[in-house]
Amino acid sequence: MLSVPRREVTVSIPLRRDDGSHEVLIGHRVQHNFSRGPAKGGLRYSPDVTLDEVRALAMWMTWKCALLDVPYGGAKGGVRIDPRIHSQAELERVTRRYTSEISPFIGPERDIPAPDIGTDERTMAWMMDTYSVQQGHTVLGVTTGKPIALGGSLGRATATSRGVAHIAFSALADRGIAVAGSTAVVQGFGKVGRYAARFLAEAGMRVVAVSDQYGAVADEKGLDIVSLEAHVDATGSVVGFLGSDELDGVAMLELDVDLLVPAAVEGVLNATNAPRVKARVIVEGANGPTTPEADEIFRSNGILVAPDILANAGGVVVSYFEWVQANQAFWWSAEEVEARLATRMDLAWRAVTEHARRLGVPLRAAATALAVERVAQAHLLRGLYP
Template identity: 45%
Template sequence: MSNLSYISQNNGPWSTYLEQIDRVAPYLEHLEDYIDTLKRPKRALIVDVPIVMDDGTIQHFEGYRVQHNLSRGPGKGGIRYHPDVDLNEVMALSAWMTIKTAVLNLPFGGAKGGVRVDPRKLSPRELERLTRRYTSEISHIIGPQKDIPAPDVGTNANVMGWIMDTYSSGQGHTVTGVVTGKPVHLGGSLGRVKATGRGVFITGQQVADKIKLPLEGAKIAVQGFGNVGSEAAYLFVESGSKIVTIQDHTGTIYNPEGINLEELKVYFEKNQGVGGFAGAQAISDEDFWSVEMDILIPAALEGQITVERAEKITAKLVLEGANGPTYPDADDMLIKRGVTIVPDVICNAGGVTVSYFEWVQDMASYFWSEDEINQRLDKLMIQAINDVWHTASEKACSLRTAAFILGCERILKARMERGIFPG
């Protein structure tokens, strides 16, 4: 028995992932023989991250790096700084990355990392010390051909720059390809910051057209107003939609006539949240789910859409900008009510797709324009969502199941063809 088996018995993101794998198993035919490959991570590292605080005291933080599956290439996945980070969450996020890279047919496996910390409570120097120590603790399992981290919740381009510098110091030369999502002048890619939100919009646009949902005048609800939620919101507004409600960690705002995003942007940058914005009324966090809407974009954390909330949601289309925002039983409820769900493993894959472009550019030391990036991103996302839609129609299943069928087939074929060592 795996020493990580106990986690599968607990509620949480890993249990959600395991249930999703069980649901796709009947569609995999002979490849089902290899499905246990997907039910356990290849490698899970837990590290102690001690740092000297600005006041001279020493504090310890717990860090993680999980490589779920490397059958199709090096690991790929973000690093999250959040007070709720734990092994259960990081395992699930790494597994969803495995599926996501396979659905997009990128030459990567799935990985994820994190540190249990509230980065807002650290000074810039403390944050840098934390990052560099964490990097040193995981440096033996990361690298441009091993596992390539990227930003996630609580981390950004600056953090990726520190990781690259720390890793490079240990190698004796600059290794730009060890991370993606880093500053452009350090080998980052144009278009990376907006890529995930753009992917949410592109897949949403494609599916809205297929289900005959006009974007002109569509009412949209957005949970989370970071890089993903805000960029998706801007692009939908450009297409004639209106954002009627937004929720983040500071509160929930509502304006049935549409929230002015330009005014909100100014307010958000000053106040670091949407709560208290004068251009909309405050409503309770729970009322967010029952607002009249056509499209819902959960772009915050996992585990947000429960059965109780699924019963209230008025949207015709859900676009999962976050990873794992919908519990399986809530998924069933939404489908029963005729709601179309574009699952996270395709919907928010724009970020990892442009991360792939960044990695390729770093390997070649040749960089593309932002227009080239967006054209390549749009082409891959449209192809992937069309493949998922076709599979869903052919198998008479949900888009989530279809995406998992495509992803799992590609991963398990790679596992089968590589064989098991030793034989």
């Protein structure tokens, strides 16, 4: 039963373009499981969206929520659209029509969307407003990842990165590596990688190389992350950062460092380059950056891999905090949010590592097994109706 989504909705989205022409887009929302609570998951806008992809991501969210002991099941949404070639007005019309079509199936007690690829806090504001207008009153808890002025949570924007950093520190300690003075490489300088690099540097690590889609830069003494952020804001890329060396983005993954954080796209660590990876610890900031073949190579080489289902779960944890705050109409300080996030990530790390030792399996298998076990237990306790 857990292998089959509980509900799948596919809708057509007629769009009136700014030039007066019309097109019909396709949107999906998949709700994988409700055994532990309402469904939770992001909404992505991408020309590559398919129902199969959304199904897989919804199931992934079920396991991630269970692993972090967040009282949600998994869901995911997607619209097949390239947001880069549409105006803000067009994207607003798409969002509001999509929300209107799926509104009977979402809500604070049913399914709570959040931003994902191609969407942001503005998208969530449009969704919240559309749903609220249909309900006849403001419903702040219907989405998370909203602007602070509309019930968003402090700390939400950097939550995934903070979670990555917390898991990285725990993983380094597990290998007996002191955080201060250790070295790191961060692949990707977007929503996750940028702040992960900042938090690692603030903790005393030397971030010796970072990359984005345009290239990579390196400095064996450690990059000045604050100055690099300013450079990226000014130029749009890490390339050309003053005082750094240009580096091939693929070769960067093979540098001899203590920590490697792949925080870009999937499949970057594979059977081809895994034998040359020298990092002692890998913490997955992206979803699916390591192939199964690479996983086996890392295991045989004694490299510790903190899996994505655990490492990048900080975002869903603080989304849960945002939902709780909205339902209570009581907002927490940034310090409270970050302290509660640290506690959740630490508890999850300990649960996964203990499960791994008990079963004699890698962290990825332990994390998945623990998550599935929790969902199955909830399902069995509830029973089957009718």
